[in-house]
Amino acid sequence: MALTAVAPSAVRLPFADRGPVSDAVMRHLSGLTDFADHTELARHAVARTPDACRDEDTALALFALYASSYGSIGQVAADLEWDARLIATRQVLEESLENALRATVPVPEAPAADKDAVSRALFTLTKPSPGPSLSRHLAKRATVEQAKEFFVQRSVYTLREADPHSWAIPRLHGRAKAALVEIQADEYGGGRADHMHSAMFAAAMRGMGLDDSYGAYVDAVPALTLTSHNMMSMFGINRRLVGAIVGHLAAFEMTSSIPSRMYADGLRRLGFGTDVTDYFDVHVEADAVHEQIAGRDLAGALAEDRPEVLSDIMFGAAACMAVDGWVDEHIMEAWSRGDSSLRTGVRL
Secondary structure (H helix, E strand, O other): OOOOOOOOOOOOOOOOOOOHHHHHHHHHHOOOOOOOOHHHHHHHHHHHOOOOOOOHHHHHHHHHHHHHHHOOOOOOOHHHHHOHHHHHHHHHHHHHHHHHHHHHOOOOOOOOOOHHHHHHHHHHHOOOOOOOOHHHHHHHOOOHHHHHHHHHHHHHHHOOOOHHHHOOHHHOOHHHHHHHHHHHHHHOHHHOHHHOHHHHHHHHHHHOOOOOOOOOOHHHOOHHHHHHHHHHHHHHHOHHHHHHHHHHHHHHHHOOHHHHHHHHHHHHHOOOOHHHHHHHHHHHHHHHHHHHHHHHHHHHHHHHHOHHHHHHHHHHHHHHHHHHHHHHHHHHHHHHOOOOOOOOOOOO
16 A cells, blocks of 8 residues: 655745755755755765864754654654655764764763662762852852743753653663653653643743743754754664663753752742742752662663663763753853853844
8 A cells, every 4th residue: 555645844944054954954854845965965064074062054954853753843744754865864963973972972981780880870970060050050140131041042952851761661671661661751740731841841931931832942042952952862763872861861860950959049039930930849859759760770770681781871871961061061151251152142
């Protein structure tokens, strides 16, 4: 029986291109016919970029390709998810990003493949540093404008919170799978749509006077912010990287509880109410529990059951710490100069 393809809408994606690769990819995803050979363009781009993590053109192109799989951008026809030309381009960009991460992210020596040893190693890796931090700045000194920028930067992932890690569920088995489902059940609100963490963040954005529609601020954020999301998507979508997405989630949960308390305190200091702070207050308690499950029952159990992925567990955790640290450094450096951390002059 022949398959019937759904015709693309031929409506341009709602993002401004950042170069030839993102332009060609988005034209293809939009159903337009005048797109260039984006796979060849991608090969040229990755060959000449000095830093795949900070390349604006390739980061946006990869983000748009992942948006097709998530279904997060309505203009993309569902049948294009598996278009061979788009997949070929995605593979070129993924290889470049993964190679860049493996070359630049410092990964600690892997512990023994024992859940207690793995948990200890992950807690050591994610131990907060005593220096300046974005969460402390939000708690003590941030302006309302900076708080809104913070929400814009976080919206690229948090309006789809938990989705990148959920790709791992069918790739896991036994104890690790049960642990991940336990964490994700909380992330998705325990069956209550308004308690989904993504929905709570959307409510907080509305309380800040911001647009809570997905992708509304993609044009405003730099490549590093897109790379943070792209990294999660790459780890989650590629089955061979299941260890990396598990390590990433473990580090993500282990570094959430205390900063969330500081973010909530800072927002209260600025005069915002519970419609804005509830999202962060929920994470103070939830992630204090999740970090224990993620360290021992998820990452530790996976390492015991599949020792061959232990090195990727540590890589994923280290990559989470490094890339999100780079994003925070970018924001703090811009603010220290009195500048915006955003790419465009968005009115917030």
